[in-house]
Amino acid sequence: MSAEPPSKGHGRTGGHDVVRPFVMTGGRTRADRRDLRIETMLTAVPGATTSGLSAEQVKLLRLCQAPISIAEASAELGLVIGVTTILAADLVSEGRLEVHQTDPVEIELDVLSRMIDAVRAL
Amino acid sequence: MTIKHDDRPAGDAWKPRIRPVKFVVAGGFGAGKTTFVGALSEIPPLRTEAAMTTVGARVDHRRGSEAKTTTTVAMDFGRLTVDEYLVMYLFGTPGQERFGFMWDDICTHALGAVVLVDTDRLDQSFPAVDYFEAKDVPFVVAVNRFEGTTRHDLGAVRDALGVSSHVPMTECDARHTESAKQVLLLLLDELVNAARARAAATVV
Structure with missing residues (x-):
């Protein structure tokens, strides 16, 4: 994190500096994995080391000791969703993070029943 | 340094699942999206930010920020x-109409949606x-029945919104868990009906 951002955010930034976060991703604004969505669950691979990781990636890996969604990890880290997704994609490709199965299959009736029971019990 | 793990076999024996x-949860600004989410969530609603990129709005040739x-x-x-x-997640969409196109990121593979309507600002529900x-x-x-407001004629709201007759419609008070529950159950029932219809179509 020694590089300076190219500039403060331009355009409508609502007071947020939105360019700076993407410095953590080397300027990338899109992950090259399509299976990482905001609700995708991640878990650290048992025995994964933190060597060579940035401070943010270490924090992300620690959060993922228990299964956590990208959205929750983003909220915890105070990072924009897109940044978390890219950091996570790198950790997945390095074999440090595992993606929970995310096949967009049609939902089965028994899964719906379990959800209905859970909502009724609220 | 090694990340610690408890109660989990190493290697291929454990697969995340x-x-x-x-x-x-969609609706216009102030329609009660966060309130609704909070009424159902087991945790206080979390806030995160999504970056929205407008391509071509302005040309900038510096690396990493082109156009x-x-x-x-x-x-x-x-x-x-x-x-x-x-685990179920309820995501409140950013309410502003101009962010409509970033809904794709939020809505991809969403199982279903709740559109919250504030009858004083019906037009905000159109997007x-x-x-x-x-x-x-x-x-x-x-x-969403706000305090002090009268009950609404749902038929009139349906007509005003131009919502098809097969779309379930109800009233709620987003502040109350019991009321928010009924809305989510209405959606889940709809999904059950759709799943049964699919199953029947497959058998035939």
Whole structure:
């Protein structure tokens, strides 16, 4: 994190500096994995080391000791969703993070029943 | 340094398998999205930000920012754990109409949606209704009954919104868990009906 951002955010930034976060991703604004969505669950691979990781990636890996969604990890880290997704994609490709199965299959009736029971019990 | 793990066999013996199921709560600014999420979530709603990139809005040849303008929009969401293998997420969409196109990031693979309506600002519900109809995302419409307001004629609201007759519509008070529950159950019932219809079609 020694590089300076190219500039403060331009355009409508609502007071947020939105360019700076993407410095953590080397300027990338899109992950090259399509299976990482905001609700995708991640878990650290048992025995994964933190060597060579940035401070943010270490924090992300620690959060993922228990299964956590990208959205929750983003909220915890105070990072924009897109940044978390890219950091996570790198950790997945390095074999440090595992993606929970995310096949967009049609939902089965028994899964719906379990959800209905859970909502009724609220 | 090694990340510690408890109660988990190493190697291939353990495969992650928690299934996240996503629901979207949409509606205009002030329609009660976060309140609704909070009424159902087991955690206080979390806030995160999504970057929104407008391509071509302005040309900038510096590396990493070519022809893009980036800003962020806040998004509140909640969680409802069903069991150790299934967790429901409720995502509130950013309400502003101009962010409509970033809904794709939020709504991809969403199982269903709730459109919250503030009858004083009906027009703010149009983008959500149009979006879910266009994308074939199953949805229900819930008129949020704000304190001191009278009950609404749901038929009139349906006509005003131009919502098809097959879309379930109800009233709710987003502040109350019991009321928010009924809305989510209405959506889940709709999904059950759709799943049964699919199953029947497959058998034939």
